[in-house]
Amino acid sequence: MTKAIAKRFGVRLMSDILAEEWVSFVEAETQDAVPSTRERYLNGFMSFINWCHARPRRWITEKTMPHFERDATARKPKHRQRRRVAELRPDLIMLIIGNAGWHLKPQLWVEWSTGQRATAVLKPRLCDTVLAPGREQITFPTTKSGEPVTASLHPAAGEAIRQYLKRRGRLGDREGPLFLTKAGKPYKTENQLSGHNRTAFNNAKRKAVMARRRLALARCLELRSQARIAEARAEAGTAWNDIKLMHQVTQHWFRHLLATTMMALRAPVRVGMDQGGWLTVESYMAYAHDVPEVRRQVVDQLPIGTLTAKQQTG
Numbered sequence: 033m034t035k036a037i038a039k040r041f042g043v044r045l046m047s048d049i050l051a052e053e054w055v056s057f058v059e060a061e062t063q064d065a066v067p068s069t070r071e072r073y074l075n076g077f078m079s080f081i082n083w084c085h086a087r088p089r090r091w092i093t094e095k096t097m098p099h100f101e102r103d104a105t106a107r108k109p110k111h112r113q114r115r116r117v118a119e120l121r122p123d124l125i126m127l128i129i130g131n132a133g134w135h136l137k138p139q140l141w142v143e144w145s146t147g148q149r150a151t152a153v154l155k156p157r158l159c160d161t162v163l164a165p166g167r168e169q170i171t172f173p174t175t176k177s178g179e180p181v182t183a184s185l186h187p188a189a190g191e192a193i194r195q196y197l198k199r200r201g202r203l204g205d206r207e208g209p210l211f212l213t214k215a216g217k218p219y220k221t222e223n224q225l226s227g228h229n230r231t232a233f234n235n236a237k238r239k240a241v242m243a244r245r246r247l248a249l250a251r252c253l254e255l256r257s258q259a260r261i262a263e264a265r266a267e268a269g270t271a272w273n274d275i276k277l278m279h280q281v282t283q284h285w286f287r288h289l290l291a292t293t294m295m296a297l298r299a300p301v302r303v304g305m306d307q308g309g310w311l312t313v314e315s316y317m318a319y320a321h322d323v324p325e326v327r328r329q330v331v332d333q334l335p336i337g338t339l340t341a342k343q344q345t346g
């Protein structure tokens with residue numbers, strides 16, 4: 033976004049750019065975007081504008097501060113419920129991670145256990161990681177919120193990083209990046225950072241889908257050989273749904289998954305917020321998805337008194 037701003041306004045002072053020009057710039061940048069995409073763009077844009085407006089900078093004044101009509105419907109967290117995060121079973125997650133390349137696998141473990149975005153996961157240095165068994169943790173020096181985040185690592189994630197480092201080598205450079213490209217090079221370019229290793233992740237999903245098909249085929253053949261036709265059909269249906277779900281998964285799902293799982297485990301809100309780096313309860317809650325089974329368990333435990341015979345008969 034900042035590159036687009038520099039291209040549009042050149043070397044002009046921020047204080048010389050009028051509010052109308054900012055509005056025109058945003059409209060040009062989002063002219064073909066759907067409402068939800070436009071709202072996400074405006075979130076980032078206004079964060080930048082507010083930063084420029086804040087003290088001690090004051091590069092943008094009240095007079096030149098742009099204002100936009102926001103789409104309240106498109107901004108509702110409810111729209112995030114389209115992701116079928118609650119259906120992403122642990123065995124499907126492990127199937128995707130298990131089929132990832134050696135350089136991507138530890139990154140996915142970190143995303144799964146910390147909920148951090150892929151861009152943040154690429155930024156820790158080797159010295160930002162503690163891998164002592166039982167004390168595994170990682171510090172993300174920069175995140176989208178602008179604040180550093182120190183998160184605990186699941187023991188399996190810690191072991192995955194230890195195995196990765198054995199193959200990666202070059203452990204003497206403690207100030208160097210923890211994660212490198214498949215070629216053993218640091219992630220330097222903006223394209224590499226914004227790409228989120230998307231090609232490698234899509235390859236992992238493709239292999240995971242093929243593995244799920246093989247498992248389903250073997251199970252269906254076994255059930256059919258035992259004349260358990262209904263069960264074979266049910267297995268085929270489950271596999272089909274799993275494959276459709278895995279095709280939809282992105283790395284950002286892990287952030288939603290962490291919030292959802294923390295809620296399902298009834299972890300203290302402060303624990304969930306600190307682990308994922310959410311600054312407000314509202315943003316943390318917005319990432320959590322409903323888990324019907326957990327809601328059912330809670331509802332079943334609602335306290336209830338005893339009705340008299342007269343009350344029971346109405």
